[in-house]
Structures are given as structure tokens and as C-alpha cells.
Amino acid sequence: MALHRPRGTHDVIPSFVPVIVRDVTLLESLVLFAQRRAHGSLVALLRDNADFRRLFCASALSLTGDWFTFVALSSFVYRHTGSAGWTALLFAVNSLPGVVLLPLIGPLTDRFNRQRLRIACDLGAIIPVAGLLVAFHTQSVPLALGCLAGLSIAAAIASPIPEAALPNLVTSRELPLAQTALGSLYSAGLLVGAGLGGVVSAAWGASATLVIDGASFADSALLIARIRQPLSKAVSTRRIRMRADTAELWTFVRSTPVVPAFLWLTVGLRLCYGMVGLLPVYALDRFHVGNAGVGVLYLAQGFGAVLGPFLGRRLVAGSMRRRLHAAGAALVLFGFGYLALAQVTALGPGMAAALIGHIGVGACAILAVNGLQLATPDHIRGRVMVLVFGLSSAFQGVSSLAVAPLAASIGMPDTTRLLAGLAVVYAIIWTIAVTRTGKARKRAEPDIAHEDAPDLTH
Numbered sequence: 101m102a103l104h105r106p107r108g109t110h111d112v113i114p115s116f117v118p119v120i121v122r123d124v125t126l127l128e129s130l131v132l133f134a135q136r137r138a139h140g141s142l143v144a145l146l147r148d149n150a151d152f153r154r155l156f157c158a159s160a161l162s163l164t165g166d167w168f169t170f171v172a173l174s175s176f177v178y179r180h181t182g183s184a185g186w187t188a189l190l191f192a193v194n195s196l197p198g199v200v201l202l203p204l205i206g207p208l209t210d211r212f213n214r215q216r217l218r219i220a221c222d223l224g225a226i227i228p229v230a231g232l233l234v235a236f237h238t239q240s241v242p243l244a245l246g247c248l249a250g251l252s253i254a255a256a257i258a259s260p261i262p263e264a265a266l267p268n269l270v271t272s273r274e275l276p277l278a279q280t281a282l283g284s285l286y287s288a289g290l291l292v293g294a295g296l297g298g299v300v301s302a303a304w305g306a307s308a309t310l311v312i313d314g315a316s317f318a319d320s321a322l323l324i325a326r327i328r329q330p331l332s333k334a335v336s337t338r339r340i341r342m343r344a345d346t347a348e349l350w351t352f353v354r355s356t357p358v359v360p361a362f363l364w365l366t367v368g369l370r371l372c373y374g375m376v377g378l379l380p381v382y383a384l385d386r387f388h389v390g391n392a393g394v395g396v397l398y399l400a401q402g403f404g405a406v407l408g409p410f411l412g413r414r415l416v417a418g419s420m421r422r423r424l425h426a427a428g429a430a431l432v433l434f435g436f437g438y439l440a441l442a443q444v445t446a447l448g449p450g451m452a453a454a455l456i457g458h459i460g461v462g463a464c465a466i467l468a469v470n471g472l473q474l475a476t477p478d479h480i481r482g483r484v485m486v487l488v489f490g491l492s493s494a495f496q497g498v499s500s501l502a503v504a505p506l507a508a509s510i511g512m513p514d515t516t517r518l519l520a521g522l523a524v525v526y527a528i529i530w531t532i533a534v535t536r537t538g539k540a541r542k543r544a545e546p547d548i549a550h551e552d553a554p555d556l557t558h
Contacts, residue, residue, distance in 0.1 A: 142281055151269045151327045152278060158323035159262055159285050162222060165316025166251070168309040169232065170194075171395050173244060174380040180241050189504050190248065191377040195497035197249045197256070202490040205257050207345040209482030214261050214331035215324060221258035222321035225251055229314040233307060256493065260485035263469060265331035268478065276413060276470060283466040284409040333478045349483045358420065358475050359484065361534055362468040363491060365427055368530055369464050370492045372523040374499030375438055375516045376401070378507065379454065386512070387447045400451035401458045404437075408462025416467065420474075427467040428531035433460030435523030442516040457520075 146153045170190070177186050208217060228250030235244035262282055270278045353359050379401065383393040412430060416423040437457020444450050469488065476484045499519070506515040 141277055145270070145274055145278060145281075149270060149274075151329045152266075154323045154327050155262055155265070155269060156282060156285070158222075158320040159282060161316040161323070162225075162258075162320040163285055165313035166255070167398070168316075169229065169251075169313045171398060172236075172309040173232070173248065175384075175394055176236060176244060177241055178380060178384060180239065183504075183508075186241075186504070189377075189500060190245075191374060191500035192497040192504075193245050193248050194252050195493040195500065197252045199256075199490055199494040199497065201253065201256060202486065202494075203342045203346060205260070205490070206349065206483035206486035207342055208257065209260055209264055209486055210332070210345070210479065214265050214482070215327060218258050218261045218324050218331075219321045221254045222317045222324065225254040225258075225317045226314050228254070229310055229317070233310050236307065236310070252493075256489065260482060260489045261331065263473065264478075264482040264485045267473060267481070268331060268333060269327075269329055275473065279470040279473060280409045280413045280466055283469055284406050284462065332482075345483065349480060349487065352476075352480055352484070353487075356475055358424075358471060361424060362427070362471050363488060365431065365464065365468050365530055366488055366491050367495050368523065368526040369431055369434070369461065369468075370495035371499050371526070372435070372519045373461075373496045374501070374503040375519040377500050377503055378512055378516060381507075381512055382441065382450060383447070386445060387450055389447050393447060396447065397450060397454060401454040404455035404458030404460075405462035407455075408459040408464075409466035411459065412463030412467050415463075420471065423467050423471050424534055425531065427464050427471075428527050428534070430460040430463035430467065431527035431530075432524050433457070434464065435460075435520040435527070438516050438520035438523070442513040442520065 146156060174190060177190060228247040231247035231250070232244055235241075235247060263279070266278055266282060267275055353363070379397050380394045383389050383397045387393055387397075389396070408430065412426055415426045434457050437453050437455070437460060440456065441450060441453035444453055469485075472484055472488060473481065503515055503519070506518065510518075
């Protein structure tokens with residue numbers, strides 16, 4: 101039996117379809133304009149590098165399927181609890197479980213065969229997706245949250261692998277474009293998965309979205325299996341020693357100043373990110389646009405987050421100093437977008453605010469990850485990528501947990517204003533700190549990915 105569709109859904113969708121079509125057309129034009137100059141080289145990279153193409157497509161499939169599920173899950177939890185806090189709590193459940201395994205995941209990514217590890221994660225994720233089908237049919241919110249936690253663990257192990265492996269599949273000149281394209285897939289998956297997921301869920305029920313998600317994991321595993329180049333230069337045969345491997349990681353972080361700079365920026369971004377979990381509530385309670393409206397608001401968010409990495413890449417133009425400053429400015433833009441969202445009362449302006457905010461998110465996140473890739477040698481890159489993903493998950497989870505009581509006590513708009521203001525203040529303080537300590541003046545120019553760790557301290 102499909103998940104019960106709330107009464108009135110069919111009446112809600114037609115009333116705002118013209119607004120959606122008009123706004124999405126405008127947003128799509130902005131994305132196409134931003135990507136026009138990079139389009140030719142990206143198409144050539146995908147055409148000429150079969151292994152990168154397979155990694156790119158595998159990531160696209162799994163991320164798109166994930167957002168299909170998340171839209172349906174957001175609506176399911178909200179309609180069965182009636183609580184904005186429970187809806188925001190989904191982001192915490194989606195983020196925190198993998199953090200517990202962080203000391204193990206980092207060494208796994210560097211010591212174990214990355215290709216086999218990613219295939220195992222993709223296939224293993226099908227089990228909690230099947231569990232969500234049961235949860236939806238039995239109307240069990242606790243079971244749904246447990247299955248989401250299982251998906252979170254699989255994602256925590258699988259997600260850092262493409263970023264850690266990417267420098268081994270492309271040349272140093274191709275790396276910035278390849279990372280921009282790969283990194284924007286999270287946003288593109290949100291764009292396609294959330295947008296279509298809302299429509300599919302409203303039209304055919306939540307079960308259809310879960311079937312699509314399960315199929316996406318299976319297809320991703322098949323594509324990863326077809327990659328011919330090794331995803332790491334050399335896999336150590338010595339056993340994993342978490343204590344020694346972790347000590348080696350922290351020694352590297354302390355000795356490479358650009359790494360903690362980008363890590364602290366990631367902390368700031370994710371510390372404020374919990375307010376994104378309120379987007380479904382804005383759609384359902386403030387804009388009154390139903391399940392499809394949730395998907396459309398995520399669609400606008402996705403457009404912005406796809407646009408951001410390409411704009412950020414053009415702005416930095418090979419300079420690590422400009423990369424740092426642009427990343428800080430992008431965090432400010434994230435805050436301004438959500439300050440605007442807290443003021444609007446209609447879907448169209450809400451989409452515009454989400455677009456602006458997530459241009460900042462996309463640019464900030466990708467500039468940080470690519471900077472870390474450039475600064476890190478292969479033998480430790482997996483642990484660095486796991487560290488940044490772990491920090492992202494931990495602080496995003498903490499932020500999401502804070503949103504629940506905040507939304508209940510001071511209301512959804514004031515909660516949004518509080519975290520958006522924190523993002524702006526944090527970005528300003530971080531930029532001043534980076535400039536005053538001379539980190540920006542010590543970066544190598546231009547950005548060049550080396551076979552081993554570049555010396556970025558001189």
C-alpha cells in the first residue's frame with residue numbers, strides 16, 4: 101500500500117504551477133549563463149576520460165536518488181509529527197551517525213581498496229532503503245529515522261572516496277574543473293532529485309521515490325566497478341592502526357597552514373547549516389504549497405548550489421589567496437540569503453532567497469574541498485577528506501539539533517535570522533583572522549596539484 105497522500109494535494113499543485121514554471125525558467129537561464137564558458141571543457145573532459153565519466157555518473161545517480169528519498173522522508177515525518185523540530189532533526193540523523201565512526205573511516209579510505217569499499221557501500225545502502233519502504237507502509241517514524249541513520253553510515257564511508265580518488269583519475273590541470281563538476285553534483289542531485297522527488301511523491305506516492313533510490317545505488321556500484329585506473333596510487337598492506345594513522349593526520353594538519361584555514365571555514369558553514377532543515381516547513385506552513393512545493397523550494401536551493409561552484413571557480417582564477425577570500429565572502433552570501441528567506445511570505449521570493457543563499461553554500465564548500473585536495477598528498481588525502489566530511493557532518497548535526505528547540509521556543513523566522521546572522525559574523529571574523537596571521541600571503545600561486553604534497557607554507 102502506498103503512503104497515504106494528504107487530502108487537498110491535487111488542489112494545491114495546479115494553483116502554483118505557473119509561478120514555479122516562471123521562476124524555474126529564470127533560474128535555469130542563470131545556471132546556463134554561469135556554466136557557458138566552462139561547458140565545452142567539461143564536456144571534453146567527460147568525453148575523453150572514461151574513468152572520470154564513470155565516477156561522475158555514479159556519484160550523480162546515487163546523490164539524485166538520495167534526494168528523492170529525503171524529500172519524501174521530510175514530508176512523511178512532518179505530516180506524522182506536525183513538528184518543525186522533528187523535520188529539522190532529519191538533518192541531524194542524516195549527519196551524526198557517521199561521525200562516531202570517523203576514526204575508522206579515515207584509515208579505511210587510505211588503507212583499503214577504495215574501489216571495493218565504494219561498491220560495498222553502494223550495495224549495502226540498498227538495505228536501509230528497503231527498510232524505509234517498510235517504515236512508510238507501517239507509518240513508523242522511529243523505523244524511518246533508524247533507516248536514515250543506516251544510510252548516513254553508508255554515505256559517511258562512501259562520500260569521501262570520490263574526492264580522495266579524483267587526483268588519481270585526472271591531470272593536475274584538469275583537477276580544478278573536475279572537482280568543481282564533481283562537487284556540484286551534490287547540488288545537482290538536490291536540484292534534480294529534490295525537484296522531481298517532490299513531483300513523483302505527490303503524483304505516485306513515496307514508494308516510487310524509494311524504488312528509484314535503490315536502483316540508483318545499484319547502478320552506481322556497477323559504474324564504479326567499471327573504473328579501470330586505481331583509485332589510489334598505492335594501497336598499504338600494513339594493518340590499520342587508528343591511533344598512529346590519526347596522529348599522522350594531525351601532524352600533517354598542523355604543518356600545513358592552509359588546511360586548518362579551510363577546516364575552520366567548513367566548521368562555520370556547517371555550524372549554521374541546520375536552518376536549511378526548515379525549508380520543508382517554509383513550504384508547507386508559510387507558503388502553503390504542499391509536497392510539490394517542498395520539492396520546488398529544494399529545486400531553487402539546488403540551482404543556487406550548482407551555480408555557486410562554477411562562479412567561485414571563475415573568481416579565484418588559480419590563486420590560493422583569492423580562493424580563501426572568495427570562500428569567506430561566499431559564507432557571507434549564505435547568511436544574507438537566509439536572512440532574506442526569513443522575511444518573505446510567498447513561494448517565488450522564497451525560491452529567490454534560497455537560490456542566493458545556496459550560491460554561497462556551493463561556492464564556499466567547493467573552494468574549501470578543492471583547496472584541501474591541492475594541499476594534500478595521496479597517502480593521506482583520504483583521511484583529510486574524511487576529516488572535512490566528519491566535521492561537516494558533526495557540526496551540521498549539532499546545528500540541526502539546536503534548530504529543533506530553537507524553532508519551538510522562538511519560532512521558525514527568528515531561528516533562521518539567528519543562524520544566518522551567525523554565518524555572516526563568523527565569515528567576517530574568519531577572514532580577518534586569516535588575513536592577520538598572514539596565511540593568505542603564504543599560499544603558492546598559481547594553484548597546481550602536485551604528485552605529492554605541495555609546500556604551501558612559503
